[in-house]
Amino acid sequence: xxxxxxxxxxxxxPPYFYLFAxxxxxxxxxxxxxxxxxxxxxxxxxxxxxxxxxxxxxxIYVHVPAAWMSLFIYGVMAVSAFIAVIWKPKMAExxxxxxxxxxxxxxxxxxxxxxLWGKPTWGTYWTWDARxxxxxxxxxxxxxxxxxxxxFENPRQGARAASFLAIIGAVNLPIVxxxxxxxxxxxxxxxxxxxxxxxxxxxxxxxxxVMTIATKFYYGASLMDRSRVALLSLERGKDxxxxxxxxxxxxx
Amino acid sequence: MSAHDNTAQPPNAANxxxxxxxxxxxxxxxxxxxxxxxVLYAVIVATLFPFxxxxxxxxxxxxxxxxxxxxxxxxxxxxxDALFRGDLEDGALEQMLLAPQPLALLVTARxxxxxxxxxxxxxxxxxLLAYMxxxxxxxxxxxxxxxxxxxxxxxxxxxVLTALTVATRRSGMLLALMLLPLAVPIVIFAxxxxxxxxxxxxxxxxxxWLAAALALAVVLAPLACATALRIALDS
Numbered sequence: 152x153x154x155x156x157x158x159x160x161x162x163x164x165p166p167y168f169y170l171f172a173x174x175x176x177x178x179x180x181x182x183x184x185x186x187x188x189x190x191x192x193x194x195x196x197x198x199x200x201x202x203x204x205x206x207x208x209x210x211i212y213v214h215v216p217a218a219w220m221s222l223f224i225y226g227v228m229a230v231s232a233f234i235a236v237i238w239k240p241k242m243a244e245x246x247x248x249x250x251x252x253x254x255x256x257x258x259x260x261x262x263x264x265x266x267l268w269g270k271p272t273w274g275t276y277w278t279w280d281a282r283x284x285x286x287x288x289x290x291x292x293x294x295x296x297x298x299x300x301x302x303f304e305n306p307r308q309g310a311r312a313a314s315f316l317a318i319i320g321a322v323n324l325p326i327v328x329x330x331x332x333x334x335x336x337x338x339x340x341x342x343x344x345x346x347x348x349x350x351x352x353x354x355x356x357x358x359x360x361v362m363t364i365a366t367k368f369y370y371g372a373s374l375m376d377r378s379r380v381a382l383l384s385l386e387r388g389k390d391x392x393x394x395x396x397x398x399x400x401x402x403x
Numbered sequence: 404m405s406a407h408d409n410t411a412q413p414p415n416a417a418n419x420x421x422x423x424x425x426x427x428x429x430x431x432x433x434x435x436x437x438x439x440x441x442v443l444y445a446v447i448v449a450t451l452f453p454f455x456x457x458x459x460x461x462x463x464x465x466x467x468x469x470x471x472x473x474x475x476x477x478x479x480x481x482x483x484d485a486l487f488r489g490d491l492e493d494g495a496l497e498q499m500l501l502a503p504q505p506l507a508l509l510v511t512a513r514x515x516x517x518x519x520x521x522x523x524x525x526x527x528x529x530x531l532l533a534y535m536x537x538x539x540x541x542x543x544x545x546x547x548x549x550x551x552x553x554x555x556x557x558x559x560x561x562x563v564l565t566a567l568t569v570a571t572r573r574s575g576m577l578l579a580l581m582l583l584p585l586a587v588p589i590v591i592f593a594x595x596x597x598x599x600x601x602x603x604x605x606x607x608x609x610x611x612w613l614a615a616a617l618a619l620a621v622v623l624a625p626l627a628c629a630t631a632l633r634i635a636l637d638s
Contacts, residue, residue: 291584295584
């Protein structure tokens, strides 16, 4: 077994993951905060005002990364849920279940910032537009996963049931999205493209990309912190937890 | 049961399917008053809409299809909660899990029984509700066709989600939170077909989408339901 494979398998063990997460979390937090500061300075100060929307457009530096993260985290959650249901490793269950509240929070941020932006631009806080509606449905699906997880007395059983729900949701999400698009659409089309030129000037684009990377690191940092707490709670009867508690108490 | 019954061959898959279906229908028939409750619920909820929105005919006729659809959806949701509860309490569900026949087949019988007991009476009363709300008679066949497909889809999806919550207490509200977001496409396509027919537009496309989804769900939902039951009861 080579070194990487060995390290990967070790990560599946809660005590090892706890140590590893504790080691990388300060770095993730530092990078997330630094990139957020740079991205917000670039977006709120350096980028020129939009010729139509004025300064109101600047909310995209929060809104767009949050909306992307709401889907990205669902993807991460669905993949670890899939692993949790098929191979049943404890860490995959923990990562899937601790991703859900972060994803729900990003979804809520995307919805709130979107409606704040909608008021000056569209003249209303809420409209039954396709993307708004499917984002709202995404929030409900996140809440369903979180609710199912907490409905079980045995957290591992709850994690597996909620993981299965997350997989069903992942199958259903594209259907929800396209059916809602078919139903109604008002939201602007895609502006930023991976391939080909984007419809946005570079001075407005780079802070957006920096913010996108910053939110990824924030997610990583938050996930590490949440998983550490969840592991301490799930494994509270185990020796390694009492040892962690003893050493941390000794450190003050 | 005598001792030499133990050596008998287990019934084949078709007999097991028929056995579960017959048992479920017989249980429903012995408590046929319970089967009427969702129908009563749907009638009462549909009656409340004119009180809330006013008796104006044009408005009611425009929303009739959607109101009937949502009323039926909520009535089906009410009946879902009890789907596996009795079997869980008396241990029959564990026997189904242990049975030599595939669990997916046995839950298919349960899904079919649920649809026959809950959705079929609702489908019978739906045209009456739609007529009372002023849906044009020419649109009735489209409403019925869309609801036929939509209720079958809801029964399949609902059974899977109920299986996941079977071991939890107070699952009613949770089930609504889980089912309703996932039912959004079903509502959109079914109501879309009725709305299109009402405006004289072609309505085949949304109905065809529902039918395609049903074909997929009939294959996947029993397997998903069996997996969900094994996850929820594995302790």
